[in-house]
Amino acid sequence: xxxxxxxxxxxxxxxxLQVHVSFAAYSKVNMKWRQLNFVPDFNRxxxxxxxxxxxxxxxxxxxxxxxxxxxxPAGVKxxxxxxxxxxxxxxxxxxxxxxxETDLFRLTGGPYFIDVDDHDRLxxxxxxxxxxxxxxxxxxxxxxxxxxxxxIGLFLEGALSGGHSFQPDGEDRGLAHLNVVLKHIERxxxxxxxxxxxxxxxxxxxxxxxxxxxxxxxxxxxxxxxxLKLEKAKTLLAATGTPVSDVARQVGMEPYYFSRxxxxxxxxxxSEYRRLMQ
Numbered sequence: 001x002x003x004x005x006x007x008x009x010x011x012x013x014x015x016x017l018q019v020h021v022s023f024a025a026y027s028k029v030n031m032k033w034r035q036l037n038f039v040p041d042f043n044r045x046x047x048x049x050x051x052x053x054x055x056x057x058x059x060x061x062x063x064x065x066x067x068x069x070x071x072x073p074a075g076v077k078x079x080x081x082x083x084x085x086x087x088x089x090x091x092x093x094x095x096x097x098x099x100x101e102t103d104l105f106r107l108t109g110g111p112y113f114i115d116v117d118d119h120d121r122l123x124x125x126x127x128x129x130x131x132x133x134x135x136x137x138x139x140x141x142x143x144x145x146x147x148x149x150x151x152i153g154l155f156l157e158g159a160l161s162g163g164h165s166f167q168p169d170g171e172d173r174g175l176a177h178l179n180v181v182l183k184h185i186e187r188x189x190x191x192x193x194x195x196x197x198x199x200x201x202x203x204x205x206x207x208x209x210x211x212x213x214x215x216x217x218x219x220x221x222x223x224x225x226x227x228l229k230l231e232k233a234k235t236l237l238a239a240t241g242t243p244v245s246d247v248a249r250q251v252g253m254e255p256y257y258f259s260r261x262x263x264x265x266x267x268x269x270x271s272e273y274r275r276l277m278q
Contacts, residue, residue: 010107010108012182012224012227012228012231013099013107013217013218014099014104016099016100016217016218016219017097017098017099017104017149017152018096018097018098018099018218019095019096019097019098019145019148019149019152020095020096020145021093021094021095021129021133021144021145021148022042022094022095022096023092023093023094023133024092024093024094024126024129024130024133024144025091025092025093025130025133026049026089026090026091026092026126026130027088027089027090027092028050028051028087028088028089029051029053029082029087029088029089029090030082030087031082031084031085031087032082033053033080033081033082033087033088034080034081034082035079035080035081036079036081037077037078037079038077038078038079039075039076039077039078040072040074040075040078041074041075042074042094042095042096043071043072043073043074043094043095043096043097043103043104043105044070044071044072044092044093044094044095045069045070045071045072045091045092045093045095045151045155046064046069046070046072046088046090046091046092047068047069047070047090047091047092047116047122047123047126048064048065048066048067048068048069048070048088048089048090049066049067049089049090049091050066050088050089051066051086051087051088051089051090052082052083052084052086052087052088053080053081053082053083053087053088054079054080054081054082054083055070055072055078055079055080056078056079056080057070057072057073057076057078057112058076058077058078058112059077060112062112062113063083064088064113067115067116067119068113068114068115068116069113069114069116069122069154069155069158070112070113071105071112071113071155072112073103073105073106073112074096074103074105075103075106091123091126091130093126093129093133093148095148097148097152098218099216099217099218100214100215100216100217100218100219101215101216102215102216102217104152108156108159110159110164111159111162111164114155114158114159114162115158115162116154116158117158118154121154122151122154125147125150125151125154126147126151128143128147129144129147129148129151132144132147177202177204177212178213178216178217180201180202181198181201181202181213181221184197184198184201185198185224185225185228186228188252189225189228189229189232189250189251189252190249190250190251190252191252192252193225193252195209195210195221195222198213198221209221226261229251229252229253230251230261230262230265230266232250232251233247233248233250233251233258233262233270234266234273234277236250237270237273237274237277238273238274238277238278244258244259244270244271244274247270258270
C-alpha cells in the first residue's frame with residue numbers, strides 16, 4: 001500500500017516534467033573513450049548496440065550488454081571507459097529532466113538500466129531524436145522533446161515491469177519534507193487545506209515553503225492541490241455513479257463552485273464529462 005501511494009504521488013508529479021536535449025548522436029567509441037570520477041549537472045542516456053565497456057555509477061561498476069539502456073543521472077558520481085578494442089557502439093544523448101528544480105531521477109531513485117524489450121521502437125526513437133537534433137527546422141526543439149519524453153517513459157515502464165519500485169533518496173531532507181506534505185494533501189482533499197497549514201507541518205515560514213514547494217514540484221501548493229482535487233473528481237465521475245454534489249464535497253468544494261471550476265479547467269460540465277467517459 002505504501003508503494004502504491006508513493007507511485008500515485010510520483011505519477012501526479014511527472015506531469016510537470018520539463019526536458020531539454022543538449023546532445024544526441026550514435027557513436028562507435030575507441031580506446032581513448034574515458035572519463036573518471038566526475039559529477040555532471042545533466043543526465044546521460046546510453047543505448048548499447050554493440051561492443052564492450054565499463055560504466056561506474058554511484059560506486060557500482062557495470063559492464064553493459066548490447067540491448068541495455070542506461071541512465072547516468074545528474075548529480076551522481078560516475079566514470080566510463082573502454083576495456084578493449086571491441087568498444088561500445090551506442091546511441092546516446094545528454095539532457096536535463098526536471099520537475100520544478102528537482103532532477104527526475106532524484107525523485108525516482110533508480111534503477112540505472114533496463115533490458116530493452118522493443119529494440120525497433122527505441123532505435124526509431126533515437127533516430128528521430130538525432131534527426132531533429134541535427135535539423136534546423138522551426139519545430140525541431142519540440143520534436144526533440146517529444147522523442148526524449150517517450151524514451152524516458154519507455155525507461156520508467158521497463159523499470160516497473162522489471163520489478164523496480166521508485167523511491168526517492170530517504171536522506172534527502174527536501175524530498176522527505178515534500179513527501180510529508182504530499183501525504184497530508186492526499187489525506188485531506190475533502191477539506192480546504194491551506195498553505196499555512198502545510199508550512200507548519202515542515203516548520204517552514206509560509207513564504208519560504210511556497211518557494212521550496214514550487215522548486216520541487218513545479219507548481220505552487222494551491223495549484224497542485226487544485227489539480228489533485230480535479231483528478232480525483234474526474235475519477236469519481238468516470239468510474240462511479242456518485243452524485244455530482246457528493247463528488248464536489250469529496251474534494252472539499254461547494255457544488256456550484258465545483259461545477260464552475262470543473263468546466264473552466266476541462267471545458268465540460270461535470271455531468272457532460274461523466275456522460276462522455278461512461
